[in-house]
Amino acid sequence: MSERGDPADPLLRGDDTDDETILEQAETGLDEDDRLKPEFLSSVLDAVEDGDSETARDLVSPLHPADIADLLELTPSDRRADVASALGDLVGAEVLSELNDYVRDDLIGALAPEQVAEFAAELDTDDAVAMIEDMEEADQQAVLDALDPEDRAAIESALSYPEESAGRLMQRDLVAVPAHMTVGQVIDYLRDNADLTQDFWEIYIVDAAHRPIGYCQLSWILTCPRGIAMTDLMKREQTLIPVDMDQEEVALRFQKYALISAAVVDSAGRLVGMITVDDVVHIIAEEAGEDILRLSGAGEGDINQPILMTVRTRLVWLVVNLGTAMVAASVVGLFEDTIEHLAMLAALMGIVSGMGGNAGTQTLAVMVRAIATNQVTSSNTLRMIVREFRIAATNGSVLGVLIGIGSYLIYGQLGLSLVFATAILINNMVAGLAGVLIPVTLDRRNIDPAVSSAVFVTMMTDSLGFLTFLGLATLFLT
Amino acid sequence: MSERGDPADPLLRGDDTDDETILEQAETGLDEDDRLKPEFLSSVLDAVEDGDSETARDLVSPLHPADIADLLELTPSDRRADVASALGDLVGAEVLSELNDYVRDDLIGALAPEQVAEFAAELDTDDAVAMIEDMEEADQQAVLDALDPEDRAAIESALSYPEESAGRLMQRDLVAVPAHMTVGQVIDYLRDNADLTQDFWEIYIVDAAHRPIGYCQLSWILTCPRGIAMTDLMKREQTLIPVDMDQEEVALRFQKYALISAAVVDSAGRLVGMITVDDVVHIIAEEAGEDILRLSGAGEGDINQPILMTVRTRLVWLVVNLGTAMVAASVVGLFEDTIEHLAMLAALMGIVSGMGGNAGTQTLAVMVRAIATNQVTSSNTLRMIVREFRIAATNGSVLGVLIGIGSYLIYGQLGLSLVFATAILINNMVAGLAGVLIPVTLDRRNIDPAVSSAVFVTMMTDSLGFLTFLGLATLFLT
Numbered sequence: 011m012s013e014r015g016d017p018a019d020p021l022l023r024g025d026d027t028d029d030e031t032i033l034e035q036a037e038t039g040l041d042e043d044d045r046l047k048p049e050f051l052s053s054v055l056d057a058v059e060d061g062d063s064e065t066a067r068d069l070v071s072p073l074h075p076a077d078i079a080d081l082l083e084l085t086p087s088d089r090r091a092d093v094a095s096a097l098g099d100l101v102g103a104e105v106l107s108e109l110n111d112y113v114r115d116d117l118i119g120a121l122a123p124e125q126v127a128e129f130a131a132e133l134d135t136d137d138a139v140a141m142i143e144d145m146e147e148a149d150q151q152a153v154l155d156a157l158d159p160e161d162r163a164a165i166e167s168a169l170s171y172p173e174e175s176a177g178r179l180m181q182r183d184l185v186a187v188p189a190h191m192t193v194g195q196v197i198d199y200l201r202d203n204a205d206l207t208q209d210f211w212e213i214y215i216v217d218a219a220h221r222p223i224g225y226c227q228l229s230w231i232l233t234c235p236r237g238i239a240m241t242d243l244m245k246r247e248q249t250l251i252p253v254d255m256d257q258e259e260v261a262l263r264f265q266k267y268a269l270i271s272a273a274v275v276d277s278a279g280r281l282v283g284m285i286t287v288d289d290v291v292h293i294i295a296e297e298a299g300e301d302i303l304r305l306s307g308a309g310e311g312d313i314n315q316p317i318l319m320t321v322r323t324r325l326v327w328l329v330v331n332l333g334t335a336m337v338a339a340s341v342v343g344l345f346e347d348t349i350e351h352l353a354m355l356a357a358l359m360g361i362v363s364g365m366g367g368n369a370g371t372q373t374l375a376v377m378v379r380a381i382a383t384n385q386v387t388s389s390n391t392l393r394m395i396v397r398e399f400r401i402a403a404t405n406g407s408v409l410g411v412l413i414g415i416g417s418y419l420i421y422g423q424l425g426l427s428l429v430f431a432t433a434i435l436i437n438n439m440v441a442g443l444a445g446v447l448i449p450v451t452l453d454r455r456n457i458d459p460a461v462s463s464a465v466f467v468t469m470m471t472d473s474l475g476f477l478t479f480l481g482l483a484t485l486f487l488t
Numbered sequence: 489m490s491e492r493g494d495p496a497d498p499l500l501r502g503d504d505t506d507d508e509t510i511l512e513q514a515e516t517g518l519d520e521d522d523r524l525k526p527e528f529l530s531s532v533l534d535a536v537e538d539g540d541s542e543t544a545r546d547l548v549s550p551l552h553p554a555d556i557a558d559l560l561e562l563t564p565s566d567r568r569a570d571v572a573s574a575l576g577d578l579v580g581a582e583v584l585s586e587l588n589d590y591v592r593d594d595l596i597g598a599l600a601p602e603q604v605a606e607f608a609a610e611l612d613t614d615d616a617v618a619m620i621e622d623m624e625e626a627d628q629q630a631v632l633d634a635l636d637p638e639d640r641a642a643i644e645s646a647l648s649y650p651e652e653s654a655g656r657l658m659q660r661d662l663v664a665v666p667a668h669m670t671v672g673q674v675i676d677y678l679r680d681n682a683d684l685t686q687d688f689w690e691i692y693i694v695d696a697a698h699r700p701i702g703y704c705q706l707s708w709i710l711t712c713p714r715g716i717a718m719t720d721l722m723k724r725e726q727t728l729i730p731v732d733m734d735q736e737e738v739a740l741r742f743q744k745y746a747l748i749s750a751a752v753v754d755s756a757g758r759l760v761g762m763i764t765v766d767d768v769v770h771i772i773a774e775e776a777g778e779d780i781l782r783l784s785g786a787g788e789g790d791i792n793q794p795i796l797m798t799v800r801t802r803l804v805w806l807v808v809n810l811g812t813a814m815v816a817a818s819v820v821g822l823f824e825d826t827i828e829h830l831a832m833l834a835a836l837m838g839i840v841s842g843m844g845g846n847a848g849t850q851t852l853a854v855m856v857r858a859i860a861t862n863q864v865t866s867s868n869t870l871r872m873i874v875r876e877f878r879i880a881a882t883n884g885s886v887l888g889v890l891i892g893i894g895s896y897l898i899y900g901q902l903g904l905s906l907v908f909a910t911a912i913l914i915n916n917m918v919a920g921l922a923g924v925l926i927p928v929t930l931d932r933r934n935i936d937p938a939v940s941s942a943v944f945v946t947m948m949t950d951s952l953g954f955l956t957f958l959g960l961a962t963l964f965l966t
Contacts, residue, residue: 022938041865044741048867076744084867192793200711210707211689211748228706233678247552263522265773266554268766270689270748287765288746291772295743298776299857303782306853307846313858317875321882324850326885331846336838341836349831356827356834357820361813368785368809372802375784379777380791387519389526389562397795404799409806450635472838 016088039073046077049235055093063096070100075477079108082117082369083314091120103132106141112314123149127156130165134181134209136289139168143178176260177253179290180274185209187240187264189223194236211270214281215244221279222248225485227270250275260285261293262384301378304460334465338472345480351488354421354481358430362479365409366437366471373398373445374467378460381453384417396448402442403435410435425487433479437471444470497904517551524558532559533567541574548578557586558593561792569598576714581610584619590792593622601627605634608643612659612687614767615644620655654733657768658752658761661685664692665718667701672714689748692759693722699757700726703750728753731760738763739771740862782938785809812943816841816950823958829966832899833958836908838956843887844915844949851876851923851946856938859931873924880920881913903965911957915949922948 013402039050050069057066070078078100085093094101094117098225106114106129118141130138130153136287142150142165154162164182171177185206187196196213200206213231215224224244234243249267251260251274264272264287274283307327309320342349342359349356377394380386386394414431418424449459517528528547535544548556565583572579572595584607585594596604596619608616619641620628632640642660649655663684664892665674674691678684690707693702702722712721727745729738729752742750742765752761777939781789785805788800820827820837827834855872858864864872891910896902926944927937 043567043737043862044744045862045865046867048865051865051867074745076746079523084865085861086871119869176808179644197710204711206711208705208707208711228710229686232675232706232709233682233684233686235679246757249552259521265769267552268554268769270764270766270899286748287769288748291743291746291765294769295776295861298773299779299861301777302780303857304852305780306849308850308853311854311857312917313854313863313875316939317878321879324847324879325883325886327850328843328846328883329890332843332887332891334838334844338842339835339839342838343832346831346835349834350785350828353824353831353834354821354927356831356837357817357824359834360820360838361810361817363838364813364816364950365806365810368806372786372805375780375786376791378788379781383773383777384521384523385791387523387526387529387543389524389529393564394791397791400795401799401802405803405806409810410801412807415811468842472842 039069040077044340046080048085051081055085055089056083057232058089058093058096063098065097066093067098067100070097075102075104076108078268079110079342082104083110083113085343087113087116090117103129103137103141103451107133107137109313110312111144112312112316114141118145123152124156126153131157131161135164136179136181136285138165139178143169143173150416171253174257175253176251176255176257176274176285179257179260179293180251180253180285181207181209181289182283183209184214184273185210186216186220186222186281189215189217189241191215191240192236193231193234193238193240193243196231196240197236208282209463211286211287213240213282214273215240216281219278220281222273222275222281223381224248225273232273238337248273248405251285252277252280257293258297259292261290261297265294297382301357301382301460303460305375305378305464307464330465331468334469334472337469338476341473341476342480345476345484348480348484348488352483355483358417359476359479361413362430362433362437363472363475366441366475367468368441368443369402369405370441370471371439371464373402373442374449374463377449379445381449381459386450386453391450394450395443398446399439400444401447402439406435406438406442409438426483429479429482429486433482436478437475440474441467441471501858517547517826518555522555524555524562529559529562533563533571535639536567536571536574541576544574545576545578548575553580553582554586556583557588561588561591564593565594566959568595581607581615585611587614588790588792589622590790590794592619596623601630602634609635609639610684612657612661613642613761614647614657614763617656621647621651622705642727649731652735654729654735654738654752654763655731655733655761657735657738657771658729658731658763659685659767660750660761661687662692662759662762663688664694664698664700664759667693667695667719669693669718670714671709671712671716671718671721674709675714687764691718691765692751692762697756698759700751700753700759701730702726703751709905729763730755735768735771736775739768739775742768743772763927763951775860776905778937779860782936783853783856783942785942809946810941812947812950815947816954819951819954820958822963823954826958826962826966827939830961833961834905836895837954837957839891840908840911840915841950841953843912844919844953845946846919846925847883847916848949849942851880851920852927852941855927856941857925859927859937864928864931869928872928873921874913876920876924877917880917880923884913884916884920887916904961906963907957907960911960913955914956915953918952919945919949 039047041047054066054069057069072083077141082090082094086410090113126142130141133141142153154166157165168178187199206439212227213289214222217223224246225248226240226244230243249263249269249272251263251272253274253276271286272285273281274285275388276282300310307324410431413434414427417430418427449463452459453464514677519525532544532547535547548559559567562573568591608619611619620631632644646656665677665945690703690705693704695701698724702724703726704718704722708721714882727747727750728740729750729751731754747765749762749764750759751759752763754760778788781787785802787801888909891912892905895908922945927941930937930940
């Protein structure tokens, strides 16, 4: 957010003041989705390749830091250092703070600690911490040593909180005033203290022990006469964030209570920092988006992750799934005699397991999202189970009838069609129940249901699908 | 956000001012994840059942409107109307605007149009629109008729924009000032106009045609002397939102540029509204979370959706997948003779298709997220294809070797193991390529890759997995 803090910020994003402002994206190389146009990227890369840094800088300088970060991410990795050095100070602290972690670590690795320290000093504590928290210890220490004592203390104190906690997210620069002040006194105080942060949306009112007793939106202060006491204006009902709260919970709390900023307090209730919504918006998006990646075993799914790291993450998942596939295969193995007699069963059994797998994945996806968004409590678990079971029974019946009739028309064997339809119905109900019970059970044991559920659900739908279909076939068709 | 706008808001969320504020959740019935405790819900439901509305109201009154909304959602659907009527005016406009759409429509359906109109009048335009936009036309008209002309005009104008567009999201209440004003004049104007919104974070500076030429954060105004001209203080580089922009793009733009609020402009560039980040945070979360639901064919995955609607959504997907399962089955059918000879192939072929399916889903999940977050452009598509192909080839080789050795140890048939390993490798590479190419191709044709990709990828990995394995087996083992 720091790019919005300083009204004299030199990083301009189009500098027209005419009525074409809406269209400025077109002029600055962005398409309608705010993505950089390929032609634009090529022009920049070509200019850098030709050694024409000036053209490259002219092209890039109208961009917002977030777009310059995108540009570096879209640049092939072996050319990023060249592009960054051609762009010089256009790749400033804000661009680095907007960069993907892997891309940033790559670029920062090439810088001297003093340069990194210079960038860190320009940023809010939270952005500076994000920039250096993944560095190796020796490098991190070198950067800290190069910082001035005040910045170093702020960053060291942030680093003392657990990773992904509110303490790492918060900024220390905030405005807190004592309870006895009036609106006029607060305005005078703000005008007289030029070194205050420019990025705040609410003011906290604190008691003698620096504990927040209320907050005021800036708009309330601006719309009130100077004589009003802050304690009359402030709202006492605050949503406070404990400094050790996990960032995911912080994000959900911001989302639930529609917060713009919130005070962070230590265990004694003292105000130690402030988190603003722009710092949690990307967490909200990441947390919501990562379930799909976890459920499929794709790890963090970052397209900038080094390839070997990606291979390792995905391979672990595939090997685990190999285990469940072998369980299912061994179930089929039990029925080799049946299959020798009726080879067509081998073709059809995949439909039973596959349909169960699809139905199970549907239920699982719904449950994983509901659990992640705190919508499931023991108050409604039973209701969810009943609901999913009814859905599964309905869908299973419809599919069973469809498949029964369809297979009768194709093969003309009533027994086969009945076995087929029954197996489909049973496996759908297995899928529905497993799709609810497995994630709920894992969640109760504090295991992330997004990571682990799919393996179990698939094992159930594959193995029981084969068992039901081939078992019924063995009993009634051979 | 309106619950934070009025400093005299009576909806308190714990009203202690002592140092126990952090712990207030515990006292007001919330657990550490801000979810309502089951015991608390039971007490409220029991009180309502006993006709003891007063106890129910005492329990609920300290809750934040978002938590009262949660309470109604957790209440079994057949008891919601009773609970709502026992709670009376605690279920106000803000609670309704926080409620899940289905639950709200249910409750609103029982109200007279005049009551709905009363609620709508209390809300910001965007929340009022969200409340009535899904009503049937006659009911909606009745509500509009019951509104006073000014509110009606605002809501009707919002409804004239397409669903899920910026025009529906924005609020009309904002603060815009002419370019000639000074900081002092703006403050006086704000103090003198008591009917202005209390919920704004930035002030827009407009020209004579009401086109925004810049904006000022309130903090800049508060930290500046009265004599400064707004045009000297304002930032000219704005991120404007076209009124017809899709809400998903609005949300991504807020996220990318870390916006707190943004001016909405019509096609002539005139300021027509303002969107604040608290209105888009839930869209950011929904858009990020819905890919998992779409990819699995679970529709919107809302646990409050009427069950028949859910059945229909999911059934469509299952029937489509039945089609692809039949294609795969027909591939197996081609090899019935081979399977009759070697029934063990029937057990093993599922491992080939399953491992391919898993690998394909991993790649697909990564691609769907990358596309949804605008990280994929034609600048890096080729790089993504190469990357995923390398990952697939590596993972396929490792799995092929593992499976080849494992199956040789079990069955002792070199030919079978070679066929098995080769088929695994080939199908992994098919999965990797299909997992990238299919979503990218669909996206280029403006088809949502999250909705449609999985069917195609599964069909590829299933059919080609069976074809490779059984085909190689037929050639070399029989």
